[in-house]
Amino acid sequence: MRFDLVTIFPEFFTGPLDFGVLRRARERGLVEVQTMDLRSFTYDRHRTVDDRPYGGGEGMVLKAEPIFAAVESLALPAKGERTGDRVLLLSAQGRPFTQAVAQELAALDRVVLLCGRYEGVDERVSELLCDGEISIGDYVLSGGEIGAAVIVDAVVRLLPGVLGNPDSARYESFGAAERHDGAKVDGVPRSTYGSGGLLDYPHYTRPESFRGVSVPELLSGGDHDAIRRWRRRKSLEKTLRNRPELLAVADLSPEDQSVLAELRRAAEPVPE
Ligand SMILES: C[S@@+](CC[C@H](N)C(=O)[O-])C[C@H]1O[C@@H](n2cnc3c(N)ncnc32)[C@H](O)[C@@H]1O
Known part of the structure; x- marks a missing residue:
């Protein structure tokens, strides 16, 4: 199985994914985790990933273009035509992540997790690119990275061969x-x-x-x-x-x- 984590903080994942069960699963080739730096998919001098919200209000919003460019670089089937792949947006407004959802994800070949920041992500990302939004709990985090690490951890331990005893x-x-x-x-x-x-x-x-x-x-x-x-x-x-x-x-x-x-x-x- 493979995870692609789209984030403005790729360094965040060097810690959480490098210990214990997760580390061994990666070393044994049971799971591959790729982090993708959203800023590598910007084409302006300032590597801009965010902008002010339409309608006014506090904070900034992650722009759609770099996120589309990052996901499209993976050459997955288009939304609506995916079978073994999912593109999911981390969001407090998403479907609650439970052990049953972890089991569903563990049956897939590839999961792309989009980590939001600031006030959130341009809604067209969810509408046009994602197969769903996923929440790790009823509270608001500063970014999707912690949620993505939670999901990777919970899913990887369900993959065949990862835990010593399959039961x-x-x-x-x-x-x-x-x-x-x-x-x-x-x-x-x-x-x-x-x-x-x-x-x-x-x-x-x-x-x-x-x-x-x-x-x-x-x-x-x-x-x-x-x-x-x-x-x-x-x-x-x-x-x-x-x-x-x-x-x-x-x-x-x-x-x-x-x-x-x-x-x-x-x-x-x-x-x-
Ligand atoms: C400060 S939050 C944005 C909160 C948003 N304005 C709201 O009220 O729902 C920034 C990012 O953190 C992530 N995030 C926050 N809470 C989350 C949760 N409970 N589950 C998953 N991701 C979450 C999302 O990716 C979100 O885009």
Whole structure:
């Protein structure tokens, strides 16, 4: 897979993409990331990438011409004719970036991310060049670069061969939800194989006791089914507490439903 990151600050990416999983994935040729300096696609003496907004108001707006020139230099199919390629604009007004969107992007051959700055980007970029706008959250950043780094990171770890264990990403928070069809994987009901859209369970490592808090005994007991049930319960508990809206779309087995009912009862205020 390949990412092309269009930015006025190409140096920004030298840090975030050069560590850990991302670095190894690049070194092993599993992903290629190219940064494109928007100023290289300007043709005036001052290498102008921005201009004042029509209609007045604060700030500057990134011009359409250099962005079109940068993307057109990649010779991708035109908007509307792309299959394995996407051109996406980072924008607080965009479609929310979630693990499901990361999975969609991981299935593509090439993703071009356009990083806005200032007050934003001339609207014709979105209208005529992009396949969509994408937001990394409901807040306003100063530029699209941090968002682009977030997207590259989240997508790359889903690419085949990037994580040591190909199932790791399924067991994490928001892991792919499977339909509860009664099927079993490794003898475990499929809906409990992977997180099924829930938040992750707690993890512990040595020392066994730290500042008066011990690792739950069951985790050292070797009873794999008890450990699986404990982890699932903790996932449900945390999702109910921190992100209850995820439960509506999570893949829940009858066992999950009864644990959840129990957790909800326990959370109800005791009548006087
Ligand atoms: C200061 S912001 C512009 C905000 C814009 N005027 C608005 O109110 O939506 C500059 C650039 O940062 C990027 N950006 C800001 N917030 C973002 C978010 N939540 N997700 C993705 N990109 C974002 C976009 O590329 C945007 O063009």
